[in-house]
Amino acid sequence: xxxxxxxxxxxxxxxxxxxxxxxxxxxxxxxxxxxxxxxxxxxxxxxxxxxxxxxxxxxxxxxxxxxxxxxxxxxxxxxxxxxxxxxxxxxxxxxxxxxxxxxxxxxxxxxxxxxxxxxxxxxxxxxxxxxxxxxxxxxxxxxxxxxxxxxxxxxxxxxxxxxxxxxxxxxxxxxxxxxxxxxxxxxxxxxxxxxxxxxxxxxxxxxxxxxxxxxxxxxxxxxxxxxxxxxxxxxxxx
Ligand code: HEC
Numbered sequence: 038x039x040x041x042x043x044x045x046x047x048x049x050x051x052x053x054x055x056x057x058x059x060x061x062x063x064x065x066x067x068x069x070x071x072x073x074x075x076x077x078x079x080x081x082x083x084x085x086x087x088x089x090x091x092x093x094x095x096x097x098x099x100x101x102x103x104x105x106x107x108x109x110x111x112x113x114x115x116x117x118x119x120x121x122x123x124x125x126x127x128x129x130x131x132x133x134x135x136x137x138x139x140x141x142x143x144x145x146x147x148x149x150x151x152x153x154x155x156x157x158x159x160x161x162x163x164x165x166x167x168x169x170x171x172x173x174x175x176x177x178x179x180x181x182x183x184x185x186x187x188x189x190x191x192x193x194x195x196x197x198x199x200x201x202x203x204x205x206x207x208x209x210x211x212x213x214x215x216x217x218x219x220x221x222x223x224x225x226x227x228x229x230x231x232x233x234x235x236x237x238x239x240x241x242x243x244x245x246x247x248x249x250x251x252x253x254x255x256x257x258x259x260x261x262x263x264x265x266x267x268x269x270x271x272x273x274x275x
Pocket of ligand 1: 159254
């Protein structure tokens with residue numbers, strides 16, 4: 038357990054490492070946070086509240102969506118970047134406890150966002166997107182075309198609540214497998230590694246049902262190889 042204070046303008050932030058991935062209950066009855074519904078929500082906010090219609094339900098409903106952070110704080114890009122600078126190495130080290138090679142290596146890859154941004158579609162966590170060398174065309178964004186086999190995109194995350202508590206969030210991973218791996222996911226293998234370094238789910242692997250909702254939502258952008266890319270306001274220039 039790590040505990041740390043960040044002195045930021047107007048906020049004293051207590052940092053604690055938390056499991057961060059236990060399903061929350063009653064999310065669907067919670068009124069939406071209207072303060073910061075950024076452009077990155079892209080209209081998916083409501084879909085997080087209900088099981089997505091486009092895939093067959095397996096397991097409990099709470100396994101079919103991200104556990105949402107209800108009182109996620111509004112940070113400036115500078116504040117988010119400062120917290121991330123202090124936190125990022127420790128995040129990666131903890132993900133690496135899973136034994137997954139992506140979690141051990143992604144911090145050496147190119148990062149495509151200029152500051153962590155609040156992802157409405159990944160539980161209102163602050164996220165950063167990295168892509169490996171094979172996936173370098175990710176940086177062409179909507180012009181990237183289909184990424185080659187061996188491409189990996191990894192998204193780490195942390196949570197800041199309105200009372201200033203900072204905690205680790207999961208690592209979200211997409212790996213492009215051989216043609217024929219899984220038609221519906223466009224041959225992407227989705228994985229989610231918890232904030233405390235456990236592999237929670239993986240397409241065609243352990244806990245596969247926990248990452249089906251990833252496939253379902255990303256299917257909306259099938260025509261751009263299931264990739265949504267980085268929101269414009271924090272996009273690294275191509
Ligand atoms: C409700 C829709 C939705 C769900 C569910 C969802 N994603 Fe995403 N995903 C997005 C959007 C939108 C982006 C780009 C903007 C952002 O990060 O918020 C994205 C970006 C990503 C990226 C960076 C690659 C890209 O598309 O640009 C990864 C990796 C990723 N998601 C993994 C996952 C994993 C793993 C899960 C399941 C645990 C998941 N996603 C669930 C909508 C979703």
